Amino acid sequence: MKDVMGLIYTGENDIHLGELTSQRAVAALPIAGRYRVIDFQLSSMVHTGIKNVGIITQKNYSSLMDHIGSGREWDLHGKQGLTILPPFLTRDNMGVYSGLLDALKSNLTFLRLSRQEYIVLTNSHTVYNVDYSDALRAHVESGADITVLYTRGGKGLGTEGKDDTYLTVAEDGTITGMEIGSAVPSSDCASLKIYITKRELLRQLVEQSAANGMHHFGRDLLQRNINNGSLKICGYEYKGLACQIDSIQSYFNFNMSLLDAGVRRQLFPKERPVYTKVRDDLPARYIGESQCTNSLVANGCVIEGTVINSVLFRGVKVAKGAVVKNSIIMQDAQIQEGAEIDHCILDKQSVIRRNGRLIAPAAYPIVIAKNVVI
Amino acid sequence: MRKKQCVAMLLAGGQGSRLGILTKKVAKPAVPYGGKYRIIDFPLSNCTNSGIDVVGVLTQYRPLELNAYIGSGSPWDLDLANGGVFVLPPYQTGKTGEWYKGTANAIYQNIPFIEQWDPEYVLVLSGDHIYKMDYNAMLRAHIQNGADLTIAVREVPWEEAPRFGILNTDEHNQIVEFEEKPAHPKSNKASMGVYIFTWSKMRKYLELDQADPTSENDFGKNIIPTMLKDGEKLFTYTFDGYWKDVGTIESLWEANMDLLTLPMPIDLYDKRWRIYARNPGMPPHYVDEGAKVIDSLITEGCEVKGVVNHSVLFAGVTVETGAEITDTVIMPGAVIERGAVVRRAIVAENAHICAGAIVGEETGKIAVVGPKATIAPGDKVAAGVQIDADAQ
Numbered sequence: 001m002k003d004v005m006g007l008i009y010t011g012e013n014d015i016h017l018g019e020l021t022s023q024r025a026v027a028a029l030p031i032a033g034r035y036r037v038i039d040f041q042l043s044s045m046v047h048t049g050i051k052n053v054g055i056i057t058q059k060n061y062s063s064l065m066d067h068i069g070s071g072r073e074w075d076l077h078g079k080q081g082l083t084i085l086p087p088f089l090t091r092d093n094m095g096v097y098s099g100l101l102d103a104l105k106s107n108l109t110f111l112r113l114s115r116q117e118y119i120v121l122t123n124s125h126t127v128y129n130v131d132y133s134d135a136l137r138a139h140v141e142s143g144a145d146i147t148v149l150y151t152r153g154g155k156g157l158g159t160e161g162k163d164d165t166y167l168t169v170a171e172d173g174t175i176t177g178m179e180i181g182s183a184v185p186s187s188d189c190a191s192l193k194i195y196i197t198k199r200e201l202l203r204q205l206v207e208q209s210a211a212n213g214m215h216h217f218g219r220d221l222l223q224r225n226i227n228n229g230s231l232k233i234c235g236y237e238y239k240g241l242a243c244q245i246d247s248i249q250s251y252f253n254f255n256m257s258l259l260d261a262g263v264r265r266q267l268f269p270k271e272r273p274v275y276t277k278v279r280d281d282l283p284a285r286y287i288g289e290s291q292c293t294n295s296l297v298a299n300g301c302v303i304e305g306t307v308i309n310s311v312l313f314r315g316v317k318v319a320k321g322a323v324v325k326n327s328i329i330m331q332d333a334q335i336q337e338g339a340e341i342d343h344c345i346l347d348k349q350s351v352i353r354r355n356g357r358l359i360a361p362a363a364y365p366i367v368i369a370k371n372v373v374i
Numbered sequence: 375m376r377k378k379q380c381v382a383m384l385l386a387g388g389q390g391s392r393l394g395i396l397t398k399k400v401a402k403p404a405v406p407y408g409g410k411y412r413i414i415d416f417p418l419s420n421c422t423n424s425g426i427d428v429v430g431v432l433t434q435y436r437p438l439e440l441n442a443y444i445g446s447g448s449p450w451d452l453d454l455a456n457g458g459v460f461v462l463p464p465y466q467t468g469k470t471g472e473w474y475k476g477t478a479n480a481i482y483q484n485i486p487f488i489e490q491w492d493p494e495y496v497l498v499l500s501g502d503h504i505y506k507m508d509y510n511a512m513l514r515a516h517i518q519n520g521a522d523l524t525i526a527v528r529e530v531p532w533e534e535a536p537r538f539g540i541l542n543t544d545e546h547n548q549i550v551e552f553e554e555k556p557a558h559p560k561s562n563k564a565s566m567g568v569y570i571f572t573w574s575k576m577r578k579y580l581e582l583d584q585a586d587p588t589s590e591n592d593f594g595k596n597i598i599p600t601m602l603k604d605g606e607k608l609f610t611y612t613f614d615g616y617w618k619d620v621g622t623i624e625s626l627w628e629a630n631m632d633l634l635t636l637p638m639p640i641d642l643y644d645k646r647w648r649i650y651a652r653n654p655g656m657p658p659h660y661v662d663e664g665a666k667v668i669d670s671l672i673t674e675g676c677e678v679k680g681v682v683n684h685s686v687l688f689a690g691v692t693v694e695t696g697a698e699i700t701d702t703v704i705m706p707g708a709v710i711e712r713g714a715v716v717r718r719a720i721v722a723e724n725a726h727i728c729a730g731a732i733v734g735e736e737t738g739k740i741a742v743v744g745p746k747a748t749i750a751p752g753d754k755v756a757a758g759v760q761i762d763a764d765a766q
Contacts (some may be wrong), residue, residue, distance in 0.1 A: 072448060082728035140447055261677075264657065273655040278449070280650050282642045283409035283673035283687070284659065298658040299410070299674050312658070339497070 004136060005199060006045040006135045008038065009100050010124040011058030011226040016247035025057065026245060027124035028064040030330045030348065032267070032274075036067050036243055038200075039276045040127045040267075043076050045120065047272045048132040052080040054110050056103045058087055058096075067277050070130055072358050074275045086111055096317070097104070100217035104202070105210040111203045118204055121195040127254065128242040129267050129274060137238045139196045144234035146201075146222070149194040151242050162302065165191040165218055169235040178223045189235060192242055193218075204238055241248040241266045252345060252365045255328045256312045259294055281314050288320070305335065313348075322352075344368060376456050379489060380495040380513055380570075382426050383481055384417055387434030387474050390502070392622045395744035395760045396722055401433065403501025404440040405626070406705045408633055408642070408725070409671045409686050411651045412443060413620060416506070418450045419649045420461065424509040427457040430487055432480045449652045462487060476591030483578040488573065496576055498593070504629050504747050505566075505617040506640060506647050511583040513570055513610045518667065522575040522606040523598070525549070526568035539562035539580045540723065541595050541610050549608040552598050563610055569593065575606060607657060616640035623760075627720055627740045630634060630686045630703045634669055652704060652707070654689045664695065680710070688723075697727075702734070708743075711751075719743065725763075728753070 010027040020029055020075065027038035032035070038055070045053055054075055057064060061084075071082030097103040100123075104111070111119075118139070120132055137145040150167050166185035168177030179185055205221060214220035225231040241263065257263045268274060268277045281300025286292065291306040300315035305322035314354050315332040318324055322335040325342040333346040336354045344359035347370040352358065356374055360366040368374060390402030397405060408479050414431075421429050421606025429499045433440055439459075445460035462484050474480035481488075481498065488496060495516065497509055507526070516524040519677040527541055535556070542551040542561045553559070583589050587630050589596045599664035602608060618629040627660060632639050642649055661667060666684045675690035680697035686704045687693070693710040704710070704721045711729040719734035719741040727733060727743065734741035739758030743749060747763040755761055 021671070041702070253468065258657075259660070261660075264660070268657045274657070275655055278653045280648045283671040286670050288634065288666045288669065290667065292661045294663045295667065296658040296660050 004048065004050050004118045004120060004132075005114050006050045006053040006120045006122070006357065007056065007110075008041050008045075008053065008122050008124050009056045009103055010038065010064065011056060011097050011100075011103055012060070012123055012125055014246070017245070017251065018248055019369045020248065020251060020269075020345070021102040023370060024060055024063045024353055025124070027055075028061075028253070029066055029245065031245065031251075031314055032129065032255065033296045033313050034279075035274060035276045036064075037127060038064065038124050039274050040129060041122050041124060042068075042076070043215060043272065043274045044128065044132065045277065046074050046076065047129075048120070048136070050120065050132075051078060052083075052114055052116060054083045054085050054107065054114075055105055056097075058103070060186060069277065073277055083110060098215045100207065101221060102215050103207045104217070106117050108206060111199055111206075116199055118154045119197060119199045119295045121197070121202070122164055123144070123193045125245050126192055126194070126242055127245060127267070128192075128238070128240060129269065129272055130238065130240060131244075131272065135196060135238070138173075138236050139234070142234050144173075145197060145231040146225075148175060148233065148237050149192040149196075149236050149238045150189045150221070151192060151238055152188050152190075164191070165193065167191055169236050169237075169261055173234045173236070175233045176234050178218070178226050180218055180223070186374070189217075190239070192238060194238075196236075246364060248345070248367060249363075252328065252343075256309070256326070258296055258311065259309065279314050284312075290318075305337075308368045327365075347372070349374070375490050376495050378428050378457065379427040380426055380497055380509075381430065381491050382417075382421050382497040382499055382509070383484065383488070384414070384429055384431045384499045384501060385477055385480060386414065386431050387480060388502075393626065394623060395742055396623070396626070396720070397436075398764075399436055400439045401435050401501075401545070402621070403431075403439060403502060404430065404443055405620070405629070406688055407626070408630060409673045409688050410653075411649060413504065414440070414443070414501045415450075415651045416504055417501060418444075418447075418452065419647075420505075420507050420509060421497075421499075422450045422452060422650065423647050424507075424511075424513075427452065427454055427511055428493075429459045430462045430484060431459060432462050432474060433482065434480075437461070437463060450650045460487065465701075468590045475761075476596075477529060477593045478580060478583050478589075478597050479591035481576075482584050482591070483574040485577060485580065492765060493573050496565075496571045496573050498506050498571065498693055498720045500567045502621050503566070503617060503619055504640065505613075506615060506644075506649070507568070507613055509568075509570075511614075515611050516570045516609070517548075519609045520607060521570075521609040522572050523601060523608045524570045525598070525608065526566040527563040527610045528561050528617055530564045532559070532562050534564050535559035535562045535564065540564060543610050547610045547612075549602065549610060552594075552602060554594060565594070565614070566613060568613075575601070585606075618673055620640070623720065623740050623742060627703060627718075631684070631701070633671055633686065634653045634684055645753055648699060656689050659687075662695075663688055665693075678710070679687075699732055705745075714749075722747070725749075731755070 014021040014026045070077040075158040076082040167189040206367045284301040286306045290303045296313040304320040305318040317334045319337040322336045323340040327344045330348045331345045339352040341358045343365045345367045350368045351373040388402040390397045446453040452459040620626040659676035662679040666681045673689045679695040680693040683700045685702045692709045696713045697710045705723045707724040713730045717734040721743045722745040725743040726748045730752045731749040733755040735757040742760040747761045
């Protein structure tokens, strides 16, 4: 797949993720014990053989840039490799994107200077592990102008459905209808907002739409062209697991779903490892009468207390007598002696002091922000 | 190439035959240690952390795995435009060409490599030990003493001194005598096999040594005694940190078990002196309901459903329900099936222990299941026995 490039848009709306994305883009949100959300999209592209990847950034992208670096961990530090496309300010570009279409318009130069025939365009809040080769083949064979990947039957674990897009797909794969944010969708084909098209066509479409003062990729570009039939837009059903991370609850549910061996097998198949920034931690260390059941534990953790049904990121410390239940604990957070937490999401480096208690209801996990000491 | 003050030469050509089945197909420095490392990670990380950024790795025995592991050197920040890590196998020249005959000969054959960097000093290392050492501090001592050769030493218990190369010094740490394994040692300063030479002197003695047909071309046997006899300035440099030889099955096992004691005798959490390793990129490890983990190190990619007690599990190890692992080191990708019992053992990479098998005993020597070896259901492996996949 030498003739394909990738482009990841990380500026999407993340209002329902609350505190978790107040200081970072959803792409840089820690997930699954040692990854960031974008690792899944990047690794999928790399496993497809894509060597030229652009990442369009919008708000607070320093943690994203710190994470990605030169792209070495993904083998994207080559001659083409990785291009980070931060917002910028010129006379006709305000640096604030009102949507994907706007962002593409600002980055037309990158599209123009790339050499590949095809492009895979994705959002940064859907977690999956896919080799796009099959979808690309289907795209070429169908003769579609644009192919949209979708899942059926609510497979998108934990999705909130707030601005979901549903597609009406005909027998032959052609998309005949598209509903955005419908309360009662007339189809169960949920768009993954992953698009395959020709780079040159995308460039033309973006230029045209921009000239007509449009901003919304779904509404203004796709929906309009589906409705007036001027482009052949097809659907491709992705049958694997794809999870939208678009709210605190979906974030919580997704991480918890990884305690299931079947989900882990789908997201971490041996032949397609998910790459991430390396931290050089020691393996996790269990000391004395620690207890750990049904949990995921990353390297660098030190466990002396009790851990049940939880996901522990790298470098987490659970002290003697501390109890961690049904919780997600990000990098280097500490639960001190005798403290007890249930249904909590602890952001990086947060500390639950000695004998502290934080018990949340299952339906509403508490988020403790980065660096907070309780 | 720009000039370097000091370049390191890492002697990684030996087989390490005392590690038996573990080094049958890989060179000793590539042997796994500590749940996620290989032995060579320690000298390589020490170099990077000491600011030494040219490392020649002299390979000879079974180099494939070691070469693949070192790769471009990026895990140790040794993939540089001006410097980096270089794998140096023996090579042919014209009609001749020969294997590395001894430690000194290996360096002699790579004089052109060293000269490229026009260094003042050359650091000689081996890939046999687990330790964290600031070579730069040793280099400063070497320069301050105006030494021609500085030998890193460790003060060993007197009763153990007869097992080592012992250096007798004056009150200023200048070496007056070198004794290989003395029956009645006069000092307890044991050589660590870490040397810093002033390059001009080193080159002179390597060439002299090469011209002597009776020489074994060995630093300990030939170069050091000759330099002493000629009255060159040789000094010791005392290192008092954790230092563990991992050249035998028992010592490799012990060094792994050392990581389970409190406090850890070698601080691998120290952010200022990280030990780097190549990362296999696996998800966090999973501990199932009904599993029990006590006093152990567990690496990413493991699936633990049985009981793991006082053991070290490397990446991607599976321990099935009802299996019991005690005082054991399990290397990457090994599978322990349900109901198997493993005690005081080293289970090598991708070995497979079938249901109900019993490996090792509560006391006695360490049992070893070799790389890719399979222990059939219900079979027993006694203490001290090594199982070779090729012999199966």
